[in-house]
Amino acid sequence: MARDLAPEVERLLLSRDPNTxxxxxxxxxxxVRKVPDLAENFMGSxxxxxxxxxxxxxxxVVQLCTELCKASKEALEYLRKHCVExxxxxxxxxxxxxxxxxYDIAGITDPFLHIRVLRLMRTLGxxxxxxxxxxxxxxxxxxxxxxSNKNAGNAILYECVETIMSIEATxxxxxxxxxxxxxxxxxxxxxxxxxxxxxLMRAMAVDTQAVQRHRATILECVKDxxxxxxxxxxxxxxxxxxxTNVKPLTKELVDYLEVSDEDFKEDxxxxxxxxxxxxxxxxxxxxxxxxxxxxxxxxxxxxxxxHALIVLIxxxxxxxxxxxxxxxxxxxxxxxxxxxxxxxxxxxxEYGEMVVNNxxxxxxxxxxxxxxxxxxxxxxxxxxxxxxxxxxxxxxLVALLKLSSRFPPTSERIxxxxxxxxxxxxxxxxxxxxxxxxxxxxxxxxxxSLLERMPVLDEASYLMKRAASSQxxxxxxxxxxxxxxxxxxxxxxxxxxxxAAPLPDLLDLNSDDVPxxxxxxxxxxxxxxxxxxxxxxxxxxxxxxxPSATTDILMDLLSIGSFPVQNGPxxxxxxxxxxxxxxxxxxxxxxxxxxxxxxxxxxxxxDENTAYPSITAFQSATLKITFSFKKQPGKPQETTMHVSxxxxxxxxxxxxxFQAAVxxxxxxxxxxxxxxxxxxxxxxxxxxxxxxxxxxxxxKPLAMRIRISYKVNGEDRLEQGQISNFPAGL
Amino acid sequence: MINFVLLISRQGKVRLTKWYSPYTQxxxxxxxxxxxxxxxxxxxxxxxxxxxxxxxxxxxxxxSLYFCMCIDADDNxxxxxxxxxxxxxxxxxxxxxxxxxxxxxxxxxxxxxLDEILIAGELQESSKKNVARLIAAQDSLVEAAKEEASSxxxxxxxxxx
Numbered sequence: 001m002a003r004d005l006a007p008e009v010e011r012l013l014l015s016r017d018p019n020t021x022x023x024x025x026x027x028x029x030x031x032v033r034k035v036p037d038l039a040e041n042f043m044g045s046x047x048x049x050x051x052x053x054x055x056x057x058x059x060x061v062v063q064l065c066t067e068l069c070k071a072s073k074e075a076l077e078y079l080r081k082h083c084v085e086x087x088x089x090x091x092x093x094x095x096x097x098x099x100x101x102x103y104d105i106a107g108i109t110d111p112f113l114h115i116r117v118l119r120l121m122r123t124l125g126x127x128x129x130x131x132x133x134x135x136x137x138x139x140x141x142x143x144x145x146x147x148s149n150k151n152a153g154n155a156i157l158y159e160c161v162e163t164i165m166s167i168e169a170t171x172x173x174x175x176x177x178x179x180x181x182x183x184x185x186x187x188x189x190x191x192x193x194x195x196x197x198x199x200l201m202r203a204m205a206v207d208t209q210a211v212q213r214h215r216a217t218i219l220e221c222v223k224d225x226x227x228x229x230x231x232x233x234x235x236x237x238x239x240x241x242x243x244t245n246v247k248p249l250t251k252e253l254v255d256y257l258e259v260s261d262e263d264f265k266e267d268x269x270x271x272x273x274x275x276x277x278x279x280x281x282x283x284x285x286x287x288x289x290x291x292x293x294x295x296x297x298x299x300x301x302x303x304x305x306x307h308a309l310i311v312l313i314x315x316x317x318x319x320x321x322x323x324x325x326x327x328x329x330x331x332x333x334x335x336x337x338x339x340x341x342x343x344x345x346x347x348x349x350e351y352g353e354m355v356v357n358n359x360x361x362x363x364x365x366x367x368x369x370x371x372x373x374x375x376x377x378x379x380x381x382x383x384x385x386x387x388x389x390x391x392x393x394x395x396x397l398v399a400l401l402k403l404s405s406r407f408p409p410t411s412e413r414i415x416x417x418x419x420x421x422x423x424x425x426x427x428x429x430x431x432x433x434x435x436x437x438x439x440x441x442x443x444x445x446x447x448x449s450l451l452e453r454m455p456v457l458d459e460a461s462y463l464m465k466r467a468a469s470s471q472x473x474x475x476x477x478x479x480x481x482x483x484x485x486x487x488x489x490x491x492x493x494x495x496x497x498x499x500a501a502p503l504p505d506l507l508d509l510n511s512d513d514v515p516x517x518x519x520x521x522x523x524x525x526x527x528x529x530x531x532x533x534x535x536x537x538x539x540x541x542x543x544x545x546x547p548s549a550t551t552d553i554l555m556d557l558l559s560i561g562s563f564p565v566q567n568g569p570x571x572x573x574x575x576x577x578x579x580x581x582x583x584x585x586x587x588x589x590x591x592x593x594x595x596x597x598x599x600x601x602x603x604x605x606x607d608e609n610t611a612y613p614s615i616t617a618f619q620s621a622t623l624k625i626t627f628s629f630k631k632q633p634g635k636p637q638e639t640t641m642h643v644s645x646x647x648x649x650x651x652x653x654x655x656x657x658f659q660a661a662v663x664x665x666x667x668x669x670x671x672x673x674x675x676x677x678x679x680x681x682x683x684x685x686x687x688x689x690x691x692x693x694x695x696x697x698x699x700k701p702l703a704m705r706i707r708i709s710y711k712v713n714g715e716d717r718l719e720q721g722q723i724s725n726f727p728a729g730l
Numbered sequence: 731m732i733n734f735v736l737l738i739s740r741q742g743k744v745r746l747t748k749w750y751s752p753y754t755q756x757x758x759x760x761x762x763x764x765x766x767x768x769x770x771x772x773x774x775x776x777x778x779x780x781x782x783x784x785x786x787x788x789x790x791x792x793x794s795l796y797f798c799m800c801i802d803a804d805d806n807x808x809x810x811x812x813x814x815x816x817x818x819x820x821x822x823x824x825x826x827x828x829x830x831x832x833x834x835x836x837x838x839x840x841x842x843x844l845d846e847i848l849i850a851g852e853l854q855e856s857s858k859k860n861v862a863r864l865i866a867a868q869d870s871l872v873e874a875a876k877e878e879a880s881s882x883x884x885x886x887x888x889x890x891x
Contacts, residue, residue: 155808
């Protein structure tokens with residue numbers, strides 16, 4: 001409809017009657033907004049009508065020109081060439097005109113026209129030096145002459161300053177603009193101050209020094225009674241922060257945090273946290289500020305903020321004692337703030353002995369006497385408070401467990417506390433309390449190694465993870481593990497999962513309940529947990545792969561003793577399933593993972609050779625088939641596999657034949673086997689190599705159906721199976 | 731551009747709405763409800779601008795009526811305050827000391843006036859005299875039409891006697 005009516009409207013734009021003209025102009029604006037292509041049609045008539053006298057027409061036409069410039073570049077160029085003198089003339093006339101009762105508002109003739117023309121000048125002058133030069137004078141005149149005691153005058157000045165900021169103005173003009181802004185900022189009228197703050201944000205791009213001068217006033221505005229002004233001021237302060245003024249400004253903000261009201265607290269907290277993190281060179285200061293923020297507004301602190309805090313604490317070994325003590329003190333005072341409780345409880349659990357023994361005191365600290373039972377008290381209090389949620393309770397339980405190892409005399413009491421949660425309706429807590437209870441009771445021997453200090457959480461990869469902030473896939477964690485030494489474990493919400501070493505113990509203890517927290521906790525960031533499981537997985541699998549690779553080849557299964565995998569197969573497969581995207585069903589054939597033997601203690605070896613661990617593809621009473629993989633670096637779609645067959649019976653198998661079938665998107669090539677007789681009891685093995693090309697590499701995983709036929713004691717036998725536990729990425 | 735104009739009484743009753751952007755019926759009621767809640771609860775000393783959903787809403791209170799205009803984020807708020815005042819002054823001049831009752835009983839005329847001031851969300855005429863003249867012309871047209879209608883009915887009435 002707009003296209004149909006456009007010619008009509010164009011015609012009307014050229015009519016005589018000013019009434020019709022102005023309405024036609026505004027109508028064209030609507031059309032141009034709807035169909036920007038038609039902008040060129042209106043260019044000519046718009047430029048013509050700039051010469052009109054009637055104010056109504058002028059306002060509409062100027063507005064039309066602004067809209068045209070927004071809609072098409074051509075129109076912008078055209079109007080730049082033709083209209084600038086006209087505009088300057090109009091503005092000059094209207095500024096210098098004497099009193100005209102018809103258009104007068106608050107002593108200024110037609111402020112609306114002023115403002116429209118100024119805006120058009122802004123659009124035309126942006127990025128164009130000539131145009132800007134041309135309008136410089138008139139801008140200066142308007143800026144100086146306009147009275148600013150009434151709203152109309154202020155509106156014109158506002159528009160003027162905006163224009164000066166956007167075009168290529170001379171420095172004199174810029175100074176003029178900043179002065180006007182300064183005047184606005186100290187005006188008592190709320191509206192004006194709001195507008196000034198708005199403009200200052202723009203001015204930051206132009207001249208930061210000048211804005212810095214007004215820092216104090218802006219800080220005052222943060223505490224203003226008016227919500228809109230507070231918001232603007234806070235944003236502006238955030239932009240103003242640099243290395244030199246970050247400390248005093250943050251101090252001001254944190255002080256204000258104490259007295260601000262609830263809905264503003266959230267914004268304020270978020271801003272303070274991001275400021276502190278950005279300028280966290282000085283760790284002590286960072287910790288101080290974070291502790292204060294946690295104490296005052298812990299409930300508003302986002303999860304990844306206090307995660308980062310914990311990562312930092314674990315890295316800064318000299319500040320750990322200080323952190324724990326400050327947190328302990330804070331916990332006494334501000335126990336109601338969730339995040340504070342979580343961080344404090346985690347730290348007390350990890351570094352309990354530092355609190356009690358005042359280790360690593362810094363100069364600024366006063367000594368504090370905290371006994372072991374005090375520490376346990378604090379955690380117990382946190383646990384028992386009615387308002388805490390599941391995550392915090394879970395963290396408290398873990399902290400108690402750690403304390404029971406660090407402070408052996410309190411073990412009894414801790415056990416009592418832990419046992420109280422045995423019947424808790426929340427699965428997570430119940431599970432933990434039962435597990436921890438059994439650890440305390442029955443497994444004294446491994447308890448201390450179980451509850452060793454957590455390895456330092458790797459900041460670099462944590463930050464990388466946060467930046468990616470996507471679901472951690474196994475491949476990502478693989479690269480992370482190869483990059484970082486010393487088994488970096490990401491914190492899944494403060495759940496302490498000791499390094500892979502004792503993990504199988506836990507698995508053995510709880511054959512049913514695998515300590516997988518992904519099941520119950522909804523608050524836990526799933527990606528971290530998957531991370532954790534993934535890492536453990538790849539650790540163990542690469543560790544499992546390592547011995548196998550170093551025993552030269554998978555083929556030679558005579559090197560018995562490397563694969564006692566059969567222990568606890570269901571648990572391992574359960575363990576894999578939540579973490580691994582690849583193993584979809586709990587396969588009957590466990591992966592080749594040497595959990596119990598090849599325990600990596602705390603440094604799993606990233607083995608570059610076995611990027612893809614060997615798998616036991618098929619196992620029956622008589623036969624075992626193992627696959628090992630090799631890929632060429634340049635061809636991700638092709639994989640060469642070595643299959644090795646072992647005879648588990650005491651009778652030799654003859655006429656051995658292996659067949660394989662693959663889905664349509666995979667091509668398979670089978671080489672002849674080394675022999676068709678499989679000696680008994682694994683005295684030798686038959687090998688065969690095959691190569692597959694996965695045309696949908698990356699999209700669909702590899703799968704294969706196999707058929708083995710052989711003769712045992714003259715009888716024909718046939719075995720079939722499906723292999724779906726290929727490692728991901730094939 | 732001005733996205734919509736809203737006139738709300740102190741009690742939250744809507745006296746006039748004009749929409750310059752496409753809003754469905756449901757959206758409109760939602761917007762009205764939200765803004766009423768937002769604006770009516772603001773104290774008297776606070777500034778006249780509220781940020782809402784990425785837009786700015788400029789409002790001013792005249793006696794028991796709140797005049798609200800929603801503008802884009804890059805528009806000049808002070809100017810819109812002036813536009814609101816311009817509108818109110820024209821109404822005042824037209825109705826002669828306008829009060830809320832006038833707007834309730836003559837809402838159609840209020841819409842005519844608004845249409846003479848704003849089109850497509852932009853200001854049309856900055857001269858109060860011109861607007862008054864145009865409205866007066868429209869009124870006389872209405873009068874004339876009414877007269878004609880009544881005269882025809884007279885004729886018919888007479889004819890059917």
